[in-house]
Amino acid sequence: MQQRAPGVTATTETGGRTGPSEVERLRAALDEARTEAARLTERLRGAERQLLASRALVAARRAGGEEDDPALGAALEDLWTLTSELEGANAALGREVAERRDELAAIDAALRESEDRVRLAHLYAGAGAWEWEIPTGRFTLSDGYRALIGAAEGPAVFATWLAGILPEDRPAAERALREAAEAGLPEFELEYRARHPGRGILWLAGRGRLQRDAEGRPWRLTGLSIDITARKRAELALRDANENLRREVEREVAARETAQARMTQTLRLEALGRLTGGVAHDFNNLLAVVTAGTSLLARTEDPARRERLTANINQAARRGADLTRRLLTFARRQALRPEAIALGPWLADIAALLSRSLRADISVETEVEEEVWPVLADPSEMELALTNLGLNAQDAMPRGGLLRIAARNATLDGTEEAEGLRGDFLRLEVRDTGTGMGPEVLAHAFEPFFTTKAGSGTGLGLPQVYGFARQSGGAARIASRPGYGTVVTLLLPRAGEAGAAAEAAQEVQERPLRVLVVEDDEAVAGLVLDMMEHLGHAAVRATGPADALEKLASGLETDLVFTDVLMPGGMDGLDLARALGRLRPGLPVLLTSGYGGAPARVAEAGLPLLRKPYGIGALRDALAAAAGG
Known part of the structure; x- marks a missing residue:
């Protein structure tokens, strides 16, 4: 029988068959049956001896001529009956002992078969069992586990088992086992590496269960380790x-x-x-x-x-x-002046303008979503973009057709457009019913100077539309198929507040001005001074920002500074404007440039800008607006 510590509760059952606890119970019952059989046999022998003695006494009295004693006869009958009962009980007990012996033999055979199956399963699965008796520290290794790790025969203790684990994994394995024992965790599992004398380093996966004694103290850890080297490799x-x-x-x-x-x-x-x-x-x-x-x-x-x-x-x-x-719009180097534009009235004006500008066989329609948001854009550049699209549509509809301009709100999440646009935008769609474009033409549509209009096109209409949309913080798309027309989509950012469709013209009282002209180019400066004189203004030229600051510091009185944006040297027109803001607060500054240079800086300055080239009328209006503001 398997030896157990006193008071240990055995809980293991093997494969649904009768476990060790049932075997022990049957063995105890068999021992009790054998003891009872010996006791009954001894009583039976005593009764037989008494019966023989009584029969001898009766025979002796009969031989002496004495009469039978009735009481003695009754006693002999009782003794005979008792002997018969004892013989029957002894026979029944013998049969019970034989049955228990057969049952115990069958259980032993079943246990041996189960153990053989377990050993065979462990062998083919590359597994082995072990037990750790916590109070004594004794380690019991199965034959399969010894074969698994290449351990020699002999007694094993926890320290020797632990020494077989690689040093890198030893602390984690010891910690897992001791935590299971000390914390009383019902189950545990760990992976570790062991060195086999013939097979080298093996990966093992261990799982175990904790058993407690009658007082609930941790008593024994029973575990199974499986070779997972192939899986790990x-x-x-x-x-x-x-x-x-x-x-x-x-x-x-x-x-x-x-x-x-x-x-x-x-x-x-x-x-x-x-x-x-x-x-x-x-x-x-x-x-x-x-x-x-x-x-x-x-x-x-x-x-x-x-x-x-x-x-x-x-x-x-x-x-x-x-x-x-x-070109500057396409390159996104144009200094834009974005403002909030209410699209409903603005598109109505553009549609009327296009209707008058395009051929009579082309109809212009607008479709504006209800409660459409205001758009944040430069009105003149947006008007130029829509005009370019209208002229392109006219060329694509030689026999007339329909030009439809639609506006609707769109909230983008960053996945709809290649640029990853997010937030609120206005989607402007300009659609025509023209001849359309094939893929080979569509691929180059936004490229500058690419045109299919032999002898009449510059190839800058669509590039201006593209540059305007991108510089405004949006995007431009074009889709077309031969025979199905073309649709150009502009995504423009939503404005915070709606602006008026057109600002009321500001009446400015024209008066002679003292103007400081800052221009590094001699020819341009000469023409500007001539135009200033023609307009009745007194103009003084400075060759650059440093010269302008020097003249002002020497006492030059001026009503306005008219300066180019891009000039050589350490300062440009924007730097000069900032310096004047510190030295002469409130002095009006009018910028001029044929190249936006740094559009973000120009827009950030918030100063009026007169684009080159300009005529005398544009110069007159710009000077009046800047001086009156």
Whole structure:
């Protein structure tokens, strides 16, 4: 029988069969049955001896001629009956003992079969069992566990078992077992590595259960350890493979990014070449008009011809100004003046303008969502963008058609657009029923100087629309199919407050001004001074910001400073304006530039800006507005 500590509660059952506790009960019952059989046998033998003695006494009395004693006869009968009962009880007890012996033999056979199955399962699963008696520290290892870790035969204690674990895993294994024993955790599990003398390092997974004595104290830990070396090696191999794959992917991505960067650089250079060629072509045409016109203007006295040549030169100048304006808008270098625009009235005015400007066979319709939000944009640039789209639509509808402009609110979450726009926007859709574009044309639609209008197009209409939308903080999209028309979508940010559709013109009382003109270019400065004199203003020129500050410091009195934005040296026009704000607070400053330079800085300054080139009328209005403000 298995030895147990006193008072230990055995709880183990094996595979649904009768467990060790049932075997012990049957063994105890068998021992009691054997003791009872011995006692009955002894009583039976005593009764037989008494019966024999009584029979001998009766026989002796009969031989002496004595009569039978009735009482003695009755006693003999009782003794005979008792002997018969004892013989029956002894026989029944013998049969019970035989039955218990057979039952015990069957249980022993079943237990041996179960143990054989467990040993076979442990062998094929690479597992082994162990027990740790906590009070004594005795470690019991199964044959399967010894074979698993390559341990020699002999007694084992906790310290020797622990020594077989690799030093790196030993503290964690000891801590897990002692925590289970001291804290009384019902179950525990751990993974550790052990060194096998023949197979090297093995990975083992252990799971166990705590048993308590009758007083509830931890008494024994019973555990099962399984060889998981193959699984661990597969996991490590998979991890290494994933790491190698990650590095390979990183190398491939880096190589592709390098190739993409080279391709992008090549495309940029090609685009730059096309842009340079387009600008040179258009400006050469404009300069040819100006050069030939001025040459002829000096050689003719005919007033009509002089007027025609002057008109051509002015038209060439305006075309050059419009060309640079569109280029700056596409490059997002134009200084925008965004304001809140109520789209309903504004689109109604634009639709009326387009209806008058486009051919009579083209209908213009607007569709504005109810309670549409105000949009934050530069009104003049947005008007130019819608005009460009209207002219493009007209060219795409040679037989007439419908141009529809729709406006609706849109709240974006960063996933709808490639730019990752988030927040409230206004979606403007300009749709035509024209011939449409194929994929090869659509791919270049927003590129500057790309045009399909032979001899009549500049290729800057759609690029201006794209640049305006991006610089305004939004995006531009185009979709088209041959035969199904084209739709251009503008996403523009929502304004905080609705503005008026058009600001009321401010009446400014014109008066002679003392103007300090800050311009580094001699030719431009001469023309500006001439225009100032023609307008009746007294103008003094400064060659740069330092010269302007020096003149003011020397006592020059002026009503307004008119300064270019971009100038060489350490200061530009914006720096000069900030310096004047400190030295001469309240002195009006009017900026002028043909190139926005730093649009964000220009917009941040909040100063009026007169774009180059400008005529004498635009200069008069700008000076009056700046001085009156």
